[in-house]
Amino acid sequence: MHTATLGPLGDVSRLTLGGGGIGQIWGETSRDEAIATLHAAVEAGITVIDSAPMYGACEDNMGLAFEGRPPQHLKFTTKCAIGSPEAAKIGPGLTASLDASLKAMRLERVDLFFLHSNIHADDFVYAHGNDRRDQMGTAWSLYVNEVIPAFERLKAQGKIDAWGITGIGVPSDVLRAIGHTPRPDAVQAIANLMDSAGALRRYAEPERAREIAATAKAAGCGIMGIRAVQAGALTLAVDRELRPNSPDNADYARAAPFRELCARWGQDPAYVAHRYALTMPNIDTLVLGVKNRAELAMCVAAEADGPYSAGEMAEIDGLGLACPPKHLR
Known part of the structure; x- marks a missing residue:
């Protein structure tokens, strides 16, 4: 598997195994399959595993898979969505969350610890x-x-070893955080062909996913691309129940021309979506939401097949799916 430099963490695999799938939040899977997927990811050359306590059984499954003795070359991340409690509770809250994650994963330290809350101005008012x-x-x-x-x-x-932010919140404030000193060592940034955060978007201002990735990269941050298939909107079928008015459902409907293009190409939409995200500039490693070995194998194949040509990228971009829906303009 190809590698890239993830900020101060050095060389990592272009693919990162995300914890959402193996924690069973992206559809059903068994504990045995989740653990088998963890081992298969390592065998495929993946060197980063991205976890979080809010990802269901993810961290427990990691502890079971490696029994406290993971391969030395593996790097681990975890997160905390601390929110905005009283100031005096922030430090202890972050420490308690990290300690619980370390205990579940049977680790003594992690390579990256992310603030998973949306960063916003003190007087900010969310649209939703x-x-x-x-x-x-x-x-x-x-x-x-x-x-x-x-x-x-x-x-x-x-x-x-390092800390970062999940850059899915208010774009202007994410960019403000990247420009602040000390800056984050790494940023998790939306990386999909729709430039969409879907149901995670609660603000009214335009999404600026590619600007966030480019600005963070220029500042020396490592960039972890997330949501390559936009919560299932860029797959053949969403594999979990969604509310009828869910933004992810709206994105799935809007992505119909993409599925038609994939049918003409004779390729699975999830494969195309991952390969597209891997071709995007500024993305050091792409976090996968896979929940089993079959989905993992498809993503590994997408990475092995290399970047899309300029012509192929233009054909996908020509669908116009990166433009926001009219009601959000």
């Missing part, structure tokens, strides 16, 4: 779900004065 702002978002003043110092303390203690 603002009543849950303090649960889903971390206010800027807390990020600067509490989160960053807590991350730096964890680095000094040797519990983490």
Whole structure:
């Protein structure tokens, strides 16, 4: 498998195994299949495993798979969605979340620890779900004065090697965080042909996924691409039940021309979506949401087949799916 430099972490595989699938949040799978998928990923050359306590059984499955003795070359990440509690609770909350993740994964340290909350200005008002702002978002003043110092303390203690942010929140504030000093060592950025965060988008301003990735890359951050198939919208069929009015359902309907293109090419949409994301600039490693070995094998094949040509990328981009729906313009 090809490699790329993920910021200060050095060389990593172009594919990262994400914890969502093996934690059973992207459709049903068994514990045995999840563990087998973890081992198959390592055998395929994947060197990064991305986890989070909110990914169901993910971290427990990782602990069972490697029994506290993972191959030395593997790198691990985890996350905490701390929200906006009282300032004094931020540091202890991050530490407690990390300690619980380490215990579940049977590890002594992780390579990357992500703030998984949306970063937003202190007075920001979300277009959707603002009543849950303090649960889903971390206010800027807390990020600067509490989160960053807590991350730096964890680095000094040797519990983490680096820290990052999940760049799915308010784009202007994600960009602000990238420009702030200390800056994150890594950023998880949307990387799909629709430039869509789907149901994760709760703000009204335009999505700026590619700008976020480019700006973070220029700042020296490592870039982990996420949501290559946009929560199933870029697959043949969504494999979990969604609300009729879900933005992910809307994206699936909007992606009908993409599935027609894939049919003409004789290729599975999930394969094309992953290969497209791997061809995008600025993406160091692409996080997979696979839940079994068959889905993993398709993604490994997409990476092995290399980047799409400029002509193929233009044909996909020519579908116009990266433009936001009219009601969001």
